[in-house]
Every structure is written in structure tokens, then in C-alpha cells.
Amino acid sequence: MHRRAVALAVPATAIALTVSSCGSIPEDWRTPAFLRMGEDEVDERLPAVSGEVGEKPEVTFPDMEPPDEEVSGVVQEGPGEEGLVRDDDLVVANFAQYEWSGPGEGEEIDPDQASYETGAPDLIRMEEMPDELAAPLVSQSVGSRVVYVMPPLSEEERTQAESMGQEVPEGATVLVLDLMDRYSSGAVVPGEAAESVGEDLPTVVQDGHSEPEIDVPDTDPPEELTVEPLIEGQGEEVEEGQQVIVQYTGVPWEPDEEGRNEVFDSSWSQGGTPFDTTIGAGAVIEGWDKGMVGQPVGSRLLMTIPPDLAYGDEDTGMGTPTGTLVFVVDILGAVDNPPQPDPEETSEETPEGDGE
Structure with a gap:
């Protein structure tokens, strides 16, 4: 079935x-x-x-x-x-x-x-x-x-x-x-990537089709969302409500007790299988929604996301990272979602007594 x-x-x-x-x-x-x-x-x-x-x-x-x-x-x-x-x-x-x-x-x-x-x-x-x-x-x-x-x-x-x-x-x-x-698996955007986009921002080294290495500076993080292209895409801009197809890696700005900024989430940990999600509609953290809408397909982005646009400063016990987060994201593609069904039509098609 x-x-x-x-x-x-x-x-x-x-x-x-x-x-x-x-x-x-x-x-x-x-x-x-x-x-x-x-x-x-x-x-x-x-x-x-x-x-x-x-x-x-x-x-x-x-x-x-x-x-x-x-x-x-x-x-x-x-x-x-x-x-x-x-x-x-x-x-x-x-x-x-x-x-x-x-x-x-x-x-x-x-x-x-x-x-x-x-x-x-x-x-x-x-x-x-x-x-x-x-x-x-x-x-x-x-x-x-x-x-x-x-x-x-x-x-x-x-x-x-x-x-x-x-x-x-x-x-x-x-x-x-x-x-x-x-x-x-292992797909990345083409182009020559910049490793540094500012002395107060993280640097990124990525060797071909591999997970990027993110080096976070020993400084205070930006207070606002920053989105810097490491590779400038030549495609059409991502629109609100589309699905994006991406490779990504995320690390916290603040190091752990051993002084490391360990990866907390990455598509590369799943064998480099591209990840897709709806953007600009609350399906992901607000920093992703705000940071990716309007960016050209084919871009590699360095995004620094403050706590209020991520998971906050307080540990919720849900295993999510706290504080400012840093992401490197390759926007491989942008995909429109299908039109949503008319609620009135859906209601009319629902059999009487359904769910009772």
C-alpha cells in the first residue's frame, strides 16, 4: 500500500x-x-x-x-x-x-x-x-x-x-x-570562494566537496544579522515561500570549555546530502528566513545570526545551541511550493463525521 x-x-x-x-x-x-x-x-x-x-x-x-x-x-x-x-x-x-x-x-x-x-x-x-x-x-x-x-x-x-x-x-x-x-551528495555551488569578508567576522576554508572549516575570531559577535557572500551567485533571487536546496554547516560563536567552536548541525554530517526547506515562512530559524530571502541562487553565504533570530540565550534543554550562531550555506537551488488547497473546498470534500 x-x-x-x-x-x-x-x-x-x-x-x-x-x-x-x-x-x-x-x-x-x-x-x-x-x-x-x-x-x-x-x-x-x-x-x-x-x-x-x-x-x-x-x-x-x-x-x-x-x-x-x-x-x-x-x-x-x-x-x-x-x-x-x-x-x-x-x-x-x-x-x-x-x-x-x-x-x-x-x-x-x-x-x-x-x-x-x-x-x-x-x-x-x-x-x-x-x-x-x-x-x-x-x-x-x-x-x-x-x-x-x-x-x-x-x-x-x-x-x-x-x-x-x-x-x-x-x-x-x-x-x-x-x-x-x-x-x-557533496554538491556545492561553483566559483572561487573568499575566505575572509572582514576582520571581525569568521573566516572559512572549504576544500572542494567537503565540509567547510569555520574559524571564529576571539571578539564580540555582531549584534545584528550579517549575511556576507563568500561566492556571489548568478541565479535568480530566492523568494519568500520557496523551498531552498542547500548545503550548510553551523557552529556557535562562543567556544566551549575547551576553546572549540564545534559543529552543532550540518548537511555534511548526513553524507553531504543536500537539505531542502521552505524559506521565509517560519519553518526554520528567523535568521535563515531573513538571511536567505533575496539572495541569488548559486551563492555561498556566511551568516552570523544573533540569539533573538536563532534559539535565544537560554538553554531550553532541547539540545539546541544558544547565543550567536554562524552558518556557511550554499544555495544550490530555489523551488516554488505548490499552491495550497482552498480551505473551503477541502472542507466541502471532508466526509461528515470524519474524525469522530
Whole structure:
């Protein structure tokens, strides 16, 4: 059922990327761009999908009953210039879903929610995808189009899906995914970084695709939020309410009893897997919200955040750091969130007695 829930409720976000982390991945981390379409023919049970990758597809359903097993395939290959999708990547994908109801018959499901309409591609963490959904994507290049067909749900699956509030199609489900971008472990923004941006601010040393070393000066911290670019990005500015895709490391300004400014949180401690979060909406500390909105994608930022914009001066016992904090953040991408459902429509669709 978990597999079905993923397939039937693909989340939507959107992306405005002008910097590709793929281009900054070391050559020895890339998978050779072997293309599979020349070796394997497309399964005839897949609907025919036409149109440019990244634009809304035209789907023609075969003149046959939908298959009673899962079928998937790559119907269009990307150019292979950005490396291939790995099984631990964060992937950006456009998507649309369809119901295949019978021979030659089908229609789009919730067309207003398709990313081609909302401008909100999906962010897919490959490690969290069920194997059968992830397999067709692995080793495919950016710019590829993948099609899945999942047979109609069993009665048990239908009951479970409906209990979760999902709208369940009567026929088979067809999912079209366009691979628009990818972020691999260890991705960083390109460019020559400055190590120092002021004698009273921390210095930063970062060797390629590795966690930055932050040296905090033995001075009083700034009283106000400071945001200094170590690398100036060339992308569009991050907007309030978008998701940002980042690498980051944070240390406290005040040293510990042994005189060290130990890292308290870092995406690098998770193997360098990029972190994504909504910015400017209270999902993270206020210093991040204020510091990143308006910054160009592709920037590496040194942010010094005072306590009132972080976790405060008092130990809450929750394990959060106190005092002024220092972050080094690479803004790899900026991604629009999908439009929120209308509360009135949601209320109208809620069955009477739900939750009682």
C-alpha cells in the first residue's frame, strides 16, 4: 500500500534553478552516460507520450485493456550532459497523472495539480522512493522522460487509500515524469570562494566537496544579522515561500570549555546530502528566513545570526545551541511550493463525521 500511496499522491513543488549542482560534481563521482533506449525497446503496453520534455505531454492510450501488472519505461532520453541520476540523488521532476480506463480511453487526473500547470516540479529523494518506482530513474540522464503504468487497485488497497483521504481512480494509473535536474551528495555551488569578508567576522576554508572549516575570531559577535557572500551567485533571487536546496554547516560563536567552536548541525554530517526547506515562512530559524530571502541562487553565504533570530540565550534543554550562531550555506537551488488547497473546498470534500 505504501507503493500505491506514493504513486497516487505525488507531491508537487516547483523550481527556479539557474545553477546546476550536477555541473560541480567531481568527474570521478559521475556514472558514465550509458543510454539504455538503444538496447531495449519500449514496452508496447505503455501509452504513447509526445511533446518536449519539461512541457505538458500529449498522452495516447493503447487500444487494449490496461495491463494487470506494473509497467514502466524510459520513452525519451536526455542528452546525458549533466551526468546520470544516482540512487541517493535529490531529483527535480515535472509530472502529470492519468487514468487509463479502457482500450484507447483515458483522461488526466487533477490537471490543475500537474506541475506543468502549477509551475511546481516535484522534489524526489531517491533514497525514499520504493524500489520499483526508483529503478527506472536510476542511471537516466537529466532531460529524460519516464512513464509508469500501475494497474487498478485491489479492493483492499482501494479501501486503504480512501481511508487516507485519497481520490482513487477506477482504472489504471499512468504517471509521466520528466527529469529536470538532480543534486548529488557533496554538491556545492561553483566559483572561487573568499575566505575572509572582514576582520571581525569568521573566516572559512572549504576544500572542494567537503565540509567547510569555520574559524571564529576571539571578539564580540555582531549584534545584528550579517549575511556576507563568500561566492556571489548568478541565479535568480530566492523568494519568500520557496523551498531552498542547500548545503550548510553551523557552529556557535562562543567556544566551549575547551576553546572549540564545534559543529552543532550540518548537511555534511548526513553524507553531504543536500537539505531542502521552505524559506521565509517560519519553518526554520528567523535568521535563515531573513538571511536567505533575496539572495541569488548559486551563492555561498556566511551568516552570523544573533540569539533573538536563532534559539535565544537560554538553554531550553532541547539540545539546541544558544547565543550567536554562524552558518556557511550554499544555495544550490530555489523551488516554488505548490499552491495550497482552498480551505473551503477541502472542507466541502471532508466526509461528515470524519474524525469522530
